[in-house]
Amino acid sequence: MKKITALFLAAVLAACALCGCKGTTPANxxxxxxxxxxxxxxxxxIVVGIPQDLDSLDPYQVGAAGTxxxxxxxxxxxxxxxxxxxxxxxxxxxxxxxxxxxTYTFTLRDGVKFHxxxxxxxxxxxxxFETCAANTVNESVKTAISVAEVTVSGKDIIITLxxxxxxxxxxxxxxxxxxxxxxxxxxxxxxxGPFKFDSYKVQDSFVxxxxxxxxxxxxxxxxxxxxxxSSQNDRLNALQAGSIDxxxxxxxxxxxxxxxxxxxxxxTMNLAVALYLNNAKAPFDNExxxxxxxxxxDIDKVMNMAAGGGVKIxxxxxxxxxxxxxxxxxxxxxxxxxxxxxxxxxxxxENGFTFKITYATEYEHPYGDMAAVIKEDLAKVGITAxxxxxxxxxxxxxxxxxxxxxxxxxxxxxxxxxxxxxxxRWTTGAGKNMINYxxxxxxETFEKAQKAxxxxxxxxxxYKQCLEILNKTAANVYIEDLPEYVAINPAFTGYEFYPLYIxxxxxxxxxx
Amino acid sequence: MDSKTKAKKKFFKGNxxxxxxxxxxxxxxAMIIVSFxxxxxxxxxxxxxxxxxxxxxxxxLGTDNLGRxxxxxxxxxxxxxxxxxxxxxxxxxxxxxxxxxxxxYFGGIADAILTRVCDTITAFPAILLALVIISITGGGTMxxxxxxxxxxxxxxxxxxxxxxxxxxxxxxxxxxxxMGASSFRIIFVHIxxxxxxxxxxxxxxxxxxxxLSEASMSxxxxxxxxxxxxxxxxxxxxxxxxxxxxxYAISTGIAIALLILGFSLLSEGLQQAARxxx
Numbered sequence: 205m206k207k208i209t210a211l212f213l214a215a216v217l218a219a220c221a222l223c224g225c226k227g228t229t230p231a232n233x234x235x236x237x238x239x240x241x242x243x244x245x246x247x248x249x250i251v252v253g254i255p256q257d258l259d260s261l262d263p264y265q266v267g268a269a270g271t272x273x274x275x276x277x278x279x280x281x282x283x284x285x286x287x288x289x290x291x292x293x294x295x296x297x298x299x300x301x302x303x304x305x306x307t308y309t310f311t312l313r314d315g316v317k318f319h320x321x322x323x324x325x326x327x328x329x330x331x332x333f334e335t336c337a338a339n340t341v342n343e344s345v346k347t348a349i350s351v352a353e354v355t356v357s358g359k360d361i362i363i364t365l366x367x368x369x370x371x372x373x374x375x376x377x378x379x380x381x382x383x384x385x386x387x388x389x390x391x392x393x394x395x396x397g398p399f400k401f402d403s404y405k406v407q408d409s410f411v412x413x414x415x416x417x418x419x420x421x422x423x424x425x426x427x428x429x430x431x432x433x434s435s436q437n438d439r440l441n442a443l444q445a446g447s448i449d450x451x452x453x454x455x456x457x458x459x460x461x462x463x464x465x466x467x468x469x470x471x472t473m474n475l476a477v478a479l480y481l482n483n484a485k486a487p488f489d490n491e492x493x494x495x496x497x498x499x500x501x502d503i504d505k506v507m508n509m510a511a512g513g514g515v516k517i518x519x520x521x522x523x524x525x526x527x528x529x530x531x532x533x534x535x536x537x538x539x540x541x542x543x544x545x546x547x548x549x550x551x552x553x554e555n556g557f558t559f560k561i562t563y564a565t566e567y568e569h570p571y572g573d574m575a576a577v578i579k580e581d582l583a584k585v586g587i588t589a590x591x592x593x594x595x596x597x598x599x600x601x602x603x604x605x606x607x608x609x610x611x612x613x614x615x616x617x618x619x620x621x622x623x624x625x626x627x628x629r630w631t632t633g634a635g636k637n638m639i640n641y642x643x644x645x646x647x648e649t650f651e652k653a654q655k656a657x658x659x660x661x662x663x664x665x666x667y668k669q670c671l672e673i674l675n676k677t678a679a680n681v682y683i684e685d686l687p688e689y690v691a692i693n694p695a696f697t698g699y700e701f702y703p704l705y706i707x708x709x710x711x712x713x714x715x716x
Numbered sequence: 717m718d719s720k721t722k723a724k725k726k727f728f729k730g731n732x733x734x735x736x737x738x739x740x741x742x743x744x745x746a747m748i749i750v751s752f753x754x755x756x757x758x759x760x761x762x763x764x765x766x767x768x769x770x771x772x773x774x775x776x777l778g779t780d781n782l783g784r785x786x787x788x789x790x791x792x793x794x795x796x797x798x799x800x801x802x803x804x805x806x807x808x809x810x811x812x813x814x815x816x817x818x819x820x821y822f823g824g825i826a827d828a829i830l831t832r833v834c835d836t837i838t839a840f841p842a843i844l845l846a847l848v849i850i851s852i853t854g855g856g857t858m859x860x861x862x863x864x865x866x867x868x869x870x871x872x873x874x875x876x877x878x879x880x881x882x883x884x885x886x887x888x889x890x891x892x893x894x895m896g897a898s899s900f901r902i903i904f905v906h907i908x909x910x911x912x913x914x915x916x917x918x919x920x921x922x923x924x925x926x927x928l929s930e931a932s933m934s935x936x937x938x939x940x941x942x943x944x945x946x947x948x949x950x951x952x953x954x955x956x957x958x959x960x961x962x963x964y965a966i967s968t969g970i971a972i973a974l975l976i977l978g979f980s981l982l983s984e985g986l987q988q989a990a991r992x993x994x
Contacts, residue, residue, distance in 0.1 A: 440959070457781075460768075461959040509762060509782055565937040569956055573782055576943040580762060591942050595851075 247695045247714035248426040252707070253439045253448035257407050257432050262389040263380035264340040269619075269705040274430055276706050277412055278319075279380035279395035282310045282329065282361070283373055287700045287708075289525050289621060291373045294420075295324060295381045295396055296361070305368040305657040308376070310361045317417045318383050319400035326356040331384035333363075340378075344620055348375040370657035371622035378620065398423045398710040407432055412709075424698070424713030449693035452707055456512025457569075459689045467694045471701040472515050472685040474522045475615030476626070477571075479561065479578065479681040482610055484640035487559075492551035494678035498537040500544035500585045501578055507684050510573035514684035519671040520616070520626055522685040524703035528623045528667050533675045534682075544585045556586030562612040563592070564599040570686065571613040578613075604638055615686065621704045623667040624654060630679065639680060646673045731992075734985025740978030748798050751791035759784060759792040760943050768961050777967045781957055786964055790971050793945035797975070800861055800946070801926035807865025808926075809919060812872020817903050819873070820880025831877065834870035842867045842925070843932055855938045864929055868922055875918050879911040913990040920983035924976050931972055947972045 258271040263279045266272050276284075282296040293299060297313035316324040337350040348371075353364045365372065383394055393401045398420070399412035410430040414423045431448055433439040436458075442448045443462050459468055481488040481497070488494055507514045515523045518533030548554055561578065563571040572593060579589040594602070603609040618625035629636035631647050653666035675682070692699055697715045700708055756776070757763075763783035771778045777786040815834075819827040837845070842864075849863045883889060884907070892906050927947075933939035934948030942949060947968055954965035 457957065457960055505764060509764060509767065568937070568953075569781075572942055576760075576782060577762060579943060580760070593855075593937060593942065 247716075248424070249429070250425055250427075250450060250693075250696060250709070250712065251429045251431050251448045252709070253433055253442055253451040254410075254430050254707075255433055255436050255439050255453065257434075258404070258410060260390060261393045261401070261404065263382060263393070263395070264336055265390070267341050273705045273707040274410060275393070275395075276397070277399040277428070277709050278393055278397045278401055279382070280397050281377040281379050281381060283377050285377055285621060285702060285704060285706065287702050289527055289703045291377050294377075295329070299373075301658065303658055305370070306365050308363040308365075308372060310363070310376075312359045312361065313419060314359075316396055316419050318396055319394045319415060320383065321417075322383060324381060324396060325384075326359070326361060328384045329361050329381055330354050330356060332381045333379055335382070336379045342378060342619065345375050345378045348372065349379060368655070368657055370654055370663065371620065371624055374620045374622045374625075399428060402427070407434065421710070423710045425709060428709045443691060449696060450690070450699070450712070452688075452690045454689040454691060456687060456689070459691070462691050465694075466691040469690045469692065469699060469701075470513075471688055471690070472522060472524055473615070473688040474524055474703055474705075475617050475685055476517055476520045476522055477514075477574075477613070477615040477683045477686060478517075478520075479574075479683065480612050480614060480639050481680050482607065482639055483642070483679065484607075485610055487551070487553055487557055488610065490551045491677055492547045493553060494681070495537070496544040496547035496551065496553075496585070497582070497587070498678050498681045499540045499547065500587065501581050501681060502539040503534075503537075503683055504539070505581070506574050506577045509577045510570040511684065511686050513687045515687075516684050517682050519675045519682055520630065520680075521623070521671055522617075522626075522703070524685075524701065525621065525623070525626075526703075527664060528626075528671070530668055530671055533671060536675055537678070541581075541585050548585065548587075554586075556588065558588040558590065559610045560590045560592040562594060562599070562603055562609045563614065564596040565593040566596045567614070568593065574683065575613055607638055607640060623664075624650075627667060627670050630674065641674075641679050643673060643677060643679075646670055646677075649673065731985050731988055733981045734989060737978050737981025737983070737985050740974055741982055744794065744975050744978055745798075747791055748795045751788075751795045755785075755788035755791050757785035757788045759788040759945055761785075768957065770961075771963055778961060778963050780953060780961065780964055786967060789945045789950060790947070790967060793947045793950050793968070794971055794975065796857075796940060796944065796946040797927055797930050797948070797972075800857065800864075800930045800940075801923055803861045804864040804868055804926040804930070805919060805922050807861070808868025808872050808922060809915075811865075811869045813876050813908070813915075815869065816873040816876025817880050817908070820877035821884050821899065821903050821907070823881070827877075830873070834873050837867065837870045838874075843929055846929065846933060847936070847938065850933065850938045855933075855941060857940055857944075860930060860933060860939050864926060864933075868926065871922065872915075872918060875914055876911055879914055880907055883907045883910060917983045917987045917990070920979050920986065924979045924983070927972070927975055927979075947975075 254270060254274065256268070256270045258274060259268045260266050260271065261275070263275065266275060280294045282294060283291040283299060284294040286292045293313070295313055295316055296310035299308060299310045301308055312324065312326055312329065318324060333349060333352070333354045337346060340346050348369060351366055355362045355364070381396055382389065386394055398415055398418045400415045402411040402413045404410045409432055411427065413427050414425065416422070431442070433442065439451060440458060440461065443451055443466065446463070446465065462468070481494055483489055503516055507516070516534035517523065518536060519530065521529050523529045523531070548556065561575045563575055572591070575589070575591050579591065582589045603612050627650060628634060630639070630641045631637065631650050632642040649666055649669045653663050653670065656663040656666060690699060695715050696712055698711045698713045700711050702708065761784065763779060765783070766775065766779045767783045768781055769775055769779045775785050775787065777790065780786055780789065815830060819830050845867055846863050850859060853859050853863070889902060889906060892902050897906070930939060930946060931948030931951065934946045935952045937952060940946040940949050950968045951965065951972070954961070954968050958965055
């Protein structure tokens with residue numbers, strides 16, 4: 205027994221000592237970091253810290269978003285995403301869509317070379333489409349590409365679709381162009397991007413070097429080392445020690461402990477975070493109750509307390525996808541407990557009610573924190589919210605698939621960046637319609653938007669109408685897109701944010 | 717009378733474990749009792765202005781990531797942890813005494829079976845079993861108490877059983893039997909007080925284990941439901957902000973350490989005292 209007590213005390217002391225250490229490291233290492241920053245005078249080589257290993261280098265076997273964002277520098281499609289959320293020509297020099305939206309014509313760009321020196325031919329493009337349709341692990345890309353018929357006429361690649369797909373360009377950007385017959389991507393990937401593969405050490409690093417033969421604006425950096433960290437904590441230690449130049453996907457808590465020798469850039473995480481309400485369950489089947497809930501919650505406070513900032517969304521669209529985002533929607537339900545009580549009374553719930561807020565324990569921060577803040581707000585209008593943390597797998601099976609929940613706090617993103625990807629899920633009967641939202645006007649507007657593929661302006665306005673309906677009917681209590689930060693060594697500049705998981709190194713350049 | 721006070725003095729004298737344990741436990745208990753009536757701040761109230769504030773004259777131990785006063789939460793959290801542990805030990809102890817005494821006193825086939833069942837349960841690490849059961853039944857304070865309570869029964873039952881098995885053939889029990897005392901009377905009036913020497917340390921150790929088990933389960937996120945605080949769930953929160961607010965983890969850790977240390981020393985002291993009496 206004595207031994208146990210002694211051991212326990214020793215453990216406690218050790219824990220305290222560790223805490224102490226961690227508390228003081230930033231101060232100790234700030235000076236050593238300065239030397240790193242100044243010694244980067246050459247500054248054409250950069251070290252980027254990434255928080256997980258790559259799952260595959262093969263363009264069609266990449267499942268993890270964290271891998272895709274790195275490989276964006278090596279592989280390209282006929283078109284590629286730009287920071288504004290538009291799909292611009294890459295390996296193709298131009299593209300056009302027929303009136304009926306069924307035929308896409310891409311013209312191959314002249315003089316595009318693979319990293320192995322050979323020139324890209326139409327055969328390579330056809331091969332890439334076929335391989336992608338057969339092998340890709342991305343199910344939505346597979347579905348979209350496998351129905352397309354690819355034919356070649358001179359320098360033109362003509363793709364015919366059996367039915368209209370207004371998001372087809374987004375899928376084309378996921379078909380990476382690789383040399384016909386080349387199968388060694390897993391060990392030596394070859395693409396057409398601004399950087400070419402140099403070396404890869406499992407759980408250690410992934411290195412790319414400048415592609416001198418790039419057809420577009422060549423990269424300013426000679427070498428990019430993606431240093432792999434097994435945990436977010438290890439990466440933070442590296443930031444504190446100043447051993448990496450760039451780190452993305454940081455939260456406000458991380459930023460608070462990063463030494464100020466780094467420049468911090470802020471953007472958003474591209475998530476539509478909301479208190480998602482099961483519209484099929486009473487009392488959330490009542491629009492007035494849903495609106496009351498929104499009025500009763502001080503969204504600004506939730507954002508500041510639980511996430512350290514962010515951007516209010518007001519609907520199912522995140523702000524970085526600027527083409528469709530409507531900032532004015534976010535202000536429609538300003539904090540007003542009196543109005544909330546009035547609405548509750550009209551709905552027959554003047555004595556309030558009790559409900560559960562389910563969230564995954566893995567995402568306790570920020571969703572558990574948000575739930576705690578929301579609970580306090582709702583108590584003021586007589587509504588009792590119970591917090592119900594469950595395991596992520598149970599969340600997926602019970603809440604997401606089983607739809608057996610009252611409300612849940614979570615953020616939604618999209619794997620292929622399209623407006624319909626974000627909005628299709630709320631149509632009546634959609635497989636992903638977790639909240640059982642059913643609104644005839646919404647379904648109709650969405651349908652019209654889908655059909656308006658050839659008229660971009662009309663389509664955009666229709667999608668915006670959809671978002672307005674979600675907001676007006678308070679389908680969910682929309683909260684925010686979480687803030688996300690990038691820490692960069694001031695010796696570098698030019699980092700650009702994308703509305704999707706992308707870590708584009710081609711625009712980064714030395715600051716001088 | 718005189719001899720009794722002497723005995724009491726002797727009880728504490730030279731028994732530093734008992735003395736220090738008593739002081740620490742009394743201090744913690746005082747804090748817990750106060751927390752039921754008063755805490756410096758409302759433990760769930762959020763102060764927007766003071767998020768992750770360091771220790772100051774207003775917030776003695778600072779505030780957490782949602783601007784809640786850490787001292788208030790530790791007081792309330794220690795209370796929650798303490799209450800859960802008391803209930804767990806009570807369930808384990810009462811059921812353990814009943815099962816153990818009947819088995820030990822009567823023996824036979826029922827004894828053999830129940831003892832094997834107890835052995836089987838003790839063969840599994842308690843926390844692992846608790847995790848399995850809780851993930852099936854769902855978390856929450858009530859479930860944690862019931863599950864841990866049941867898992868604590870075997871350890872008490874075994875101790876009590878061996879004492880009864882030892883005592884049942886002693887002369888004074890034989891005499892009681894000859895005088896026509898009922899089995900019930902013999903079990904609870906004659907033998908039970910004589911098991912206190914082993915039962916008391918077992919209760920204090922059991923209490924320690926209960927505190928640790930509750931803290932571990934809440935730390936793993938399957939115990940007390942937020943935003944209610946228990947020491948374990950607070951440590952879990954604190955872990956995320958170890959870099960930002962190290963005092964949060966340190967003060968919560970110290971609270972757990974003190975609670976356990978107090979009872980460990982108390983139990984050690986009680987055992988020493990018992991040995992000395994023999």
